[in-house]
Amino acid sequence: MTWTWDDAKVVAHDFETSGTLPEYALQPWRKGVGDFWATSMSVIRHNGAKLEPHGSRLFPQAEHMRTFLEQAIAEDWTVVGWNIVFDISVLCAYGLADLCHQVKWLDGMLLWRHLEVEPEYEFQGAAHKKKSYRLKPGGVERWLPMMAGYNEDVDFHATDEESLAKLQLYNDKDSVCTWIIAKQIWHSLTPQQQACALIEAQSLSMIAETNYLGLPIDGIACSELAARLARTADEKLAILAPHGVTETIIRSPLKLAALLFDDWGLPVLKENTSKKTGKVSRSTDKEVLHELALQDGRCRDLRAYRECLNNRTKFAEGPAVSAAYCGDSRSHPAAIPFGTYSGRLTYGSKQGKAGTKSERPTGFALHQEKRDKEFRRVVTAPPGYTLMEFDASGQEFRWMAIASGDETMLELCLPGEDPHSFMGARVTMQEYHELTNKVQEGDPLAKDARQLGKVANLSLQYRTSARKLRVVARVQYDIPMELPEAQRIHRTYANTYRGVPVYWGRQIALTRRMGYVETLAGRRVQVVGNWDGEWGWSMGSTAINYRIQGTGADQKYLAMAVIKPYLTRIGAKFAWDLHDGVYLWVPDAKVQQAAVDIKFLLDNLPYRQAWGITPPIPLPWDCKAASTWGDLKEWHYT
DNA sequence: CTCCCTTGCGCC
């Protein structure tokens, strides 16, 4: 990276916004029908001596914004803001997305996260207070205490001249603070952290545009799904009602426990103890219901009934309700870059205070959407576009292979190998290549063996216990595993990938010494605290996990940055993210070519140039395409 | 009614 902070070329930018209802101020997609607008725009430049407004104004129009963006591009400015994804989505609402993709952006809030993000530990009910990265109160008090307090007495929905003048002044002060704070933080970052922040910054305009555009929701698919789930729920209830089950009971863990353990007389298999109140409750979670179902078939129906009700609200009604609320038959889950401490994106689907009247259903739980076709079909591509997904094949397995240096893992990442069959063969004591052959022939027993290997590979990478493996196998995969077998698989894993437990120990020792963990790209998280205290285990897990998961996040930002110019050229758009997968809307006529070109770009990401390392194994991406999320099919390259 | 806590659970 050759970018350096140049006072003359960094400008700060910020909007204040409003709407026909106060909450519409945060919903730029309502601009089209006149329910949202920018009340003031701030652009702050350094003139060599001091920071001053340059293009700040009340009620800015698209032409004013265009002038600003064109100058930013022509003069190679870097535009810095605080949570600037929002401000970019405002610009998108004014029809300026194409210019936004050409501007260099930077975000002070994200720089702060790079400087000192920390995990939030929770242990038996007690939790850290979540660190805030707000500009104020927060950043200003921390970095610019002499400026603190300017935010008193501001009316964001002002209409009279005096209040509007105040608002503009406030808007400019925000920008000034952002500029000064961002500069300080920038210079506190290591060169590697700076490089990561710059790569990530290149994705901000894509994230902003998709937040503005939203996801097209198929209302009919939603109602069909809701109806199907309602039917199944009714069927289950019909079976269970004679035994005293009602919807109120199934929705209440307390009431359900009374039914199961008092009325039906079933044994209590698991208890929850609140460390805050010390209260003990009898668990009714799906592990418990799975185990109880082995002695009382009604518990299988209970589990199915509860699942139906939950899924209907969350996945059938949720997308439809938000699309109706948003008014454009699109749902607007808000993508939040660096939303997790490990760097991955998170999504928010509500605005306003949760659980209160101010709560607004702007999106749905995109990251939790069930994998079944009939659920994922509710999300479609806009007319004229095809949905394409590119996902990093075996992402965490591959980064673990690289981070640990385990030779077996590394070999299994070479072309033609199948790690799950390999582990399945070890666990079932077969020969690896015999098993892969049988798997390819479709032999069901061989497939089961591979499945077992997959469970082991996916579950045991991060210090999962044999007990937990047993539960995962039984509840999630319906494999009737007992503890001795789980222990044997657990040992087999450690003997197969000997480098992995060594990596665990090495990471913990290194992190204890340094006080932080790094991804392979050099992005950091602070890990400080008492390693022998109640959070010690979690701190160790951060040391192990962050390097893998965080590197995956870096890889995704790098992927987005690399494909961005290509997407712009063919008129494709970033749609959403699922951690190891990037979802795109590609014009129908470009799909064929994009499948080839984008895969080539992704399979050849410039890791060395970007991060200074050369991965010792290939890091391939898989491609899928369809007109809805639920119908995605593997792309066949000829 | 709001606020806060707890339980349970979806995905990667």
Added chain:
DNA sequence: AAAGGGCGCAAGGGAG
């Protein structure tokens, strides 16, 4: 003693 990690959302329930 034992303990994968990372999230966000729905819902119940108690306090005030």
